[in-house]
Amino acid sequence: MEKKTWTQLWLDYKKTKTSEDLSFLTEIILHGFSEGHPVIQNTLSELQLGIGKILGAEPAVKPADECEGKADRGLVIIKDEELPEEGYKLKRTGQESVMLSASTEKGVLYGTFCLLRKLSLAEDLEDPDICTAPENPLRMLNHWDNMDGSIERGYSGRSFFFNNGEIIVNERTRDYARLIASIGINAVVINNVNVFGEATELITGRYAEPLRKMSEIFAGYGIRLFLSLNFASPIELGNLPSCDPLDPSVIRWWEEQMRTVFDNIPNLGGFLVKADSEGRPGPFTYGRNQAEGANMLAKVIKPYGGLVIWRCFVYNCRQDWRDRKTDRARAGYDNFHEMDGQFDENVILQIKNGPMDFQIREPVSPLFGGMLHTNEMLEVQIAQEYTGQQIDLCYLIPMFKEILSFRTYVKEQEDTVADIISGRTFGNRNTGIATVANTGDDSNWTGHDLAAANLYGFGRLAWDMNLTPEEIAKEWISQTYTLSPDAAKNVLWMLLHSREIYEDYTSPLGIGWMVNPSNHYGPSVNGYEYDRWGTYHRADHLGVGVDRTDKGTGYAQQYNEPNASMYNDPQTCPEELLLFFHRVLYRTRLKSGKTLIQHIYDSHFEGYEKAQELKKRWESIRDELPEDVYPRVLERLDRQISNAREWCDQVNSYFYRISGIEDEKGRTIY
Ligand code: GCU
DSSP, X not given: OOOOOOOOGGGOOOOOOOSSOOGGGGEEEEOSSOTTSXXXXXXXXXXXXXXXXXXXXXXXXXXXXXXXXXXXXXXXXXXXXXXXXXXXXXXXXXXXXXXXXXXXXXXXXXXXHHHHHHHHTTOOOSSOOEEEOOSOSEEEEEEEEOTTSOBTTOOSSSOSSEETTEEOOSHHHHHHHHHHHHTTOOEEEEEOSSOOGGGGGGGSGGGHHHHHHXXXXXXXXXXXXXXXXXXXXXXXXXXXXXXOTXXXXXXXXXXXXXXXXXXXXXXXXXXXXXXXXXXXXXGGGGTOOHHHHHHHHHHHHGGGTOEEEEXXXXXXXXXXXXXXXXXXXXXXXXXXXXXXXXXXXXXXXXXXSSSSSSOSSOOOOTTTTTOSSSOEEEEEETTOTTTTTTTSOOOOHHHHHHHHTOXXXXXXXXXXHHHHHHTTTTTXXXXXXXXXXXXXXSTTSSSSGGGHHHHHHHHHHHHOTTSOHHHHHHHHHHHHOOOOHHHHHHHHHHHHHHHHHHHHHSSOTTOOOOBOTTTOOSBOTTTTTTSSSSOOOOOOSXXXXXXXXXXXXOGGGGSOTTHHHHHHSTTTSOGGGHHHHOOEETTOBOTTSOBHHHHHHHHHHHHHHHHHHHHHHHHHXXXXXXXXXXXXXXXXXXXXXXXXXXXXXXXXXXXXXXXXXXXTTOOOOO
């Protein structure tokens, strides 16, 4: 079999021209931390590699007692109990010394990656004076990898965790851990939320050894391993007649099983659970509520310090399309908000950013700000299932920033999504952010080379939600490629415009969907219109959109004021979400003065045009790009252009045919 190789992405350290002589950094003095600790060992080898490559000189570690009292030269790593758990301080302490302090080994590791990043970016070390700690307690990747090696909604090859029913632990496991630790990720779920077949057995002794090995590699980089759990395990593994969470024999079964799994994998962080969702079993099957299901598991794993991460993606996926009263958007809130205050302390509700499902534009889920006494975590998706599938370019960090800065008005201050998931709003600790990951075993990890910016950006943003999409993109570009300022500007332009471009040529003004059912790539305006998934645009000859106001499904009323009123009124509803909340006639004028139908035509032609501009910009910097990267991305841009054309023509033709209204500019519509 062909041997797989892979790149080091942004960790491919290159020799960098620094503004001053930094050779003193090759002397590393370690105070208060043991060289033998796995995290410190990894930190030191990262310094060895990074400093070695960036400065071109191998560093050496000096034991602290050898240089007692004269820490005036070198990179001095010391313990400072005052600092927060994962935080660190980086300070220029003299002409020839930089001090890195932290209270834990993890802090040292993060501080080291920060220093290496600064060096790679050739940033000034004159006065770094950085004192930082992550805003989000949990910064997590959710992999939807199956044990046969396939990846649900995976667009960059096969799994590097599983193949053919077995677990893979090899050099790539370590490289993966290094990569994600370098951007501050501290938790990983390796298997798909839809748990079936062999994956159900991950909690049995069968996979104990490789899982323990993997969890130890992860722990060496400050990462906790989590597993997705099959709620029906008592039936499937234990041969019990039910998995009713209140049945004593079911509870007993879980207690024994959990003892075994935590004995086998002491570093295990806990479980991610998709229950009562899209055909997965759950507490509803037994007339129990979501809290009863989650708390049962939470109590069982509490003695091991485990967390239950319970997903809120619970909705009726067997809706009759004729039924206009049921609104899928309402489901998350309707199923969970009344349970506020009933979940145990070690349960976290994981909530998708929007009420539907990772569309290019959705409002923020009203569950943020809809629960006051419940641990909450945000779930986003860099896998781009509905946003281009790592074929079309879509840098998602601008979208994530919008979500994080959304004010929920649950309090007068500190009420944004960022405040809630960081624990600032309610003073809780079990909170954070997760993304459905976009990696696979492709040599460049993410299929589309530029999609790695989403992985990098997610981690950086999860750590510091004040960073801007532009800052993050610039960091990623210059650590990944060696480009002239002009060329770098072109890549930056591509990233920063990509979300808008994708939105322009796909479904308009927040209505979503219009995709090919099942594979979710490419247009099919009515693909979901007469189906059971609760995802309708309701277009007819006069207008389009779903009335989610108080006169319609009442979804807008799930928000706190003033958001509820803002969304309820088409005059104040943000225009990009107009068709999500309102049914609008084609001849209605938008704020731009254009009619709705003209806006649809214009934005689609524009999106298609700009998709072509992406390619032009890429072609213009050909000479500066690595030989393998240039054609690989070019091929994706070509596919994006044909996809954009298909979307543009199908959406415009659909609305032209149904409305009979001409394009003012007389362009070709079919
Ligand atoms: C989407 C996706 C599924 C996935 C589900 C989930 O519906 O298409 O593949 O299982 O989300 O988040 O659970």
